[in-house]
Amino acid sequence: MSALRLISNRTSQQALSNSDYTWDYEYYEYGPVSFEGLKAHKYSIVIGFWVGLAVFVIFMFFVLTLLTKTGAPHQDNAELSEKRFHMNSFVAEFGRPLESQRVFSHQMAEESQSLFHFCINEVDHMNKEKESQKGPNLESNTHFQEVPKSSGMFEEDLHCLTKFNIPNFVNTEQNSSLGEDDLLISEPPIIL
Amino acid sequence: ENISDFSLNITDCTQVVVPEEVFFTVAAAGILENLLILVAVVRNKNLHLPMYFFICSLAISDMLGSLYKTLENIFIILCKMGYLTRHGDFEKKLDDAMDSMFILSLLGSIFSLLAIAADRYITIFYALRYHNIMTLRRALVILAIIWAFCAGSSIAIALFSYEAATVIPFTILFPLMMFFILCLYVHMFLLARSHAKKIASLPSSTVHHRTNMKGAITLTIFLGVFLCCWAPFVLHILLARFCPHNPYCACYMSIFHVNGTLIMCNAIINPMIFAFRSPELRSTFKKMFYCPR
Numbered sequence: 383m384s385a386l387r388l389i390s391n392r393t394s395q396q397a398l399s400n401s402d403y404t405w406d407y408e409y410y411e412y413g414p415v416s417f418e419g420l421k422a423h424k425y426s427i428v429i430g431f432w433v434g435l436a437v438f439v440i441f442m443f444f445v446l447t448l449l450t451k452t453g454a455p456h457q458d459n460a461e462l463s464e465k466r467f468h469m470n471s472f473v474a475e476f477g478r479p480l481e482s483q484r485v486f487s488h489q490m491a492e493e494s495q496s497l498f499h500f501c502i503n504e505v506d507h508m509n510k511e512k513e514s515q516k517g518p519n520l521e522s523n524t525h526f527q528e529v530p531k532s533s534g535m536f537e538e539d540l541h542c543l544t545k546f547n548i549p550n551f552v553n554t555e556q557n558s559s560l561g562e563d564d565l566l567i568s569e570p571p572i573i574l
Numbered sequence: 575e576n577i578s579d580f581s582l583n584i585t586d587c588t589q590v591v592v593p594e595e596v597f598f599t600v601a602a603a604g605i606l607e608n609l610l611i612l613v614a615v616v617r618n619k620n621l622h623l624p625m626y627f628f629i630c631s632l633a634i635s636d637m638l639g640s641l642y643k644t645l646e647n648i649f650i651i652l653c654k655m656g657y658l659t660r661h662g663d664f665e666k667k668l669d670d671a672m673d674s675m676f677i678l679s680l681l682g683s684i685f686s687l688l689a690i691a692a693d694r695y696i697t698i699f700y701a702l703r704y705h706n707i708m709t710l711r712r713a714l715v716i717l718a719i720i721w722a723f724c725a726g727s728s729i730a731i732a733l734f735s736y737e738a739a740t741v742i743p744f745t746i747l748f749p750l751m752m753f754f755i756l757c758l759y760v761h762m763f764l765l766a767r768s769h770a771k772k773i774a775s776l777p778s779s780t781v782h783h784r785t786n787m788k789g790a791i792t793l794t795i796f797l798g799v800f801l802c803c804w805a806p807f808v809l810h811i812l813l814a815r816f817c818p819h820n821p822y823c824a825c826y827m828s829i830f831h832v833n834g835t836l837i838m839c840n841a842i843i844n845p846m847i848f849a850f851r852s853p854e855l856r857s858t859f860k861k862m863f864y865c866p867r
Contacts (some may be wrong), residue, residue: 420822422586424825427823427826428829431826439802443790443798445761446760446794447787450767450790524800
């Protein structure tokens, strides 16, 4: 990279004033740069670049926080009832009605596959017998009460997965996924 | 100093100099921190997982970047003291090698970040099949391919740096990768948000907005740090190629040392964002320091 070499030359030059460059830069040299008649401030690119960068980062932050605060309109009714069914199976023992999930947007529901859904669908594909055994497990799982307090969504998904007793999956998954769950959550998960 | 020798006007942009002590401190901190991560992952068998291998790859590329700066400064000091001339063939080859090391570090950084994002994406969206998709062997193969590609490209770019064509793909790659990584993380973030809402709708749950706020902050920090550390340098390369004689561009290029220091700061910040967030890695560090053998 000629820029790098030129710069390293310049740093060398700062050390020794009588510098004599032999590296060939014939095509590229800092010739006489005239600063006459500048319309804008001479550091305008620097200032403009950093201001633009800061604005972009702040804008991104606000977009992300807006995504967290505002729910979007509604969800598809069919999906809503289906999800509600699965959620009900989790909250059966609490005896309280599930609030309606109008906060979900239709788009969100389609794009972001619920891992609960995924758990259940995957198990459908894998082993139907196990699923029927897991039904009562899910409903009678009193430990699930602790799960929401952990404030981590990936932890809940993992607990959902652990309930399925998928062989050789739980132990290693604990190590790998819990560590990297810290992408979004920095609180330690509760290990059942 | 160069520009002041040549410019016709008094009010020119002199090179902004970062003191060498600062350079060395930042570079040494970066090297040590990343070395620590490598040692920890090697020593702890629990950390022999694809995710940690990708983090190690990032640590290696950060280390290379800091090493480049350190070696360059040592090189300059040796020139100052007269042990090395700047006319010889050996010095030119050394400079070539160092340039390619720096480009290797930059490319390695970008691709490692991409690999980490992809790994997390697969963990979340293909959770049950993750262990079949991302086996240890596949992770090592992916890393080997990435580093072979980066090494080849860096040597090619260093050799052919005189061509204008080398700069353009390089500067296109950077925003493209950034955008792709951003898409992956935003998609993951959206899923996390919908899960948080589901959990929030459970009767006994108490947290929701706070968790997602943390997610937004984390994501912004990660992407913001990456942008702020690398984009100034990439812009410098572009300006140096396309408008070296423009006074505005020349003023931007006078802060090159600051941009270089920013890249080294990225080497220090990256482990904090990625590696130190893992509880397993943190406990390995504690064991290493509190129970030395």
